[in-house]
Amino acid sequence: MTTIRPFTCDDLFRFNNVNLDPLTETYGLPFYMQYLAHWPEYFQVAESPAGQIMGYIMGKAEGSADLWHGHVTALSVAPEYRRLGLAAKLMNILEEISEKKRCFFVDLFVRVSNKVAVDMYNKLGYTVYRTVLEYYSGEVDEDAYDMRKALSRDTEKKSVIPLAHPVRPEELD
Numbered sequence: 743m744t745t746i747r748p749f750t751c752d753d754l755f756r757f758n759n760v761n762l763d764p765l766t767e768t769y770g771l772p773f774y775m776q777y778l779a780h781w782p783e784y785f786q787v788a789e790s791p792a793g794q795i796m797g798y799i800m801g802k803a804e805g806s807a808d809l810w811h812g813h814v815t816a817l818s819v820a821p822e823y824r825r826l827g828l829a830a831k832l833m834n835i836l837e838e839i840s841e842k843k844r845c846f847f848v849d850l851f852v853r854v855s856n857k858v859a860v861d862m863y864n865k866l867g868y869t870v871y872r873t874v875l876e877y878y879s880g881e882v883d884e885d886a887y888d889m890r891k892a893l894s895r896d897t898e899k900k901s902v903i904p905l906a907h908p909v910r911p912e913e914l915d
């Protein structure tokens with residue numbers, strides 16, 4: 743049976759099978775440690791019965807007033823464990839935690855070319871709030887969709903009303 747449990751420091755030395763994926767960002771160790779220290783409840787891992795890491799989610803809660811929200815920083819599932827509903831399950835956990843923290847919405851950034859992820863987020867109830875121009879740097883910079891899903895506290899769903907124009911990374915709040 744799959745186990746979903748909090749991510750630990752040791753998992754950082756065991757998650758290469760998940761991160762060896764061109765669409766999965768690998769950060770420096772201090773970045774992961776910062777998340778583990780500040781938002782441990784938002785860092786969850788799915789483990790197979792044999793002890794292999796199947797996927798993980800890493801996030802945080804941030805913002806103030808009606809911009810108080812949950813944020814998905816990373817979500818990745820190893821290729822051999824995809825289409826089993828793991829990402830949907832991990833997103834559900836992050837949303838439940840954000841509900842408990844009385845967040846107004848959950849947001850995330852995704853490459854506009856990452857159709858699988860964009861379609862999945864759509865299916866999970868996320869919509870494009872705005873496009874962030876050249877958010878991802880590389881040989882060719884790429885735009886991001888900032889996608890959002892309103893939580894129950896945002897009764898009027900104001901947080902997900904899409905912006906009329908794209909923004910640049912330096913304009914992000």
Ligand SMILES: CC(C)(COP(=O)(O)OP(=O)(O)OC[C@H]1O[C@@H](n2cnc3c(N)ncnc32)[C@H](O)[C@@H]1OP(=O)(O)O)[C@@H](O)C(=O)NCCC(=O)NCCS
Nearest residue numbers: 765817818819824825826827828829830852858859862865
């Ligand atoms: C995107 C990703 C996290 C999805 O993980 P997953 O565990 O396979 O997703 P799920 O099984 O929970 O899928 C949930 C729904 O998303 C959609 N979906 C997921 N993968 C899909 C695919 N390859 N093709 C079509 N639809 C897909 C389906 O609607 C699916 O529901 P269904 O299986 O009942 O039809 C995974 O492909 C991945 O790790 N990709 C690389 C990293 C990445 O892109 N992360 C997101 C960056 S923000």
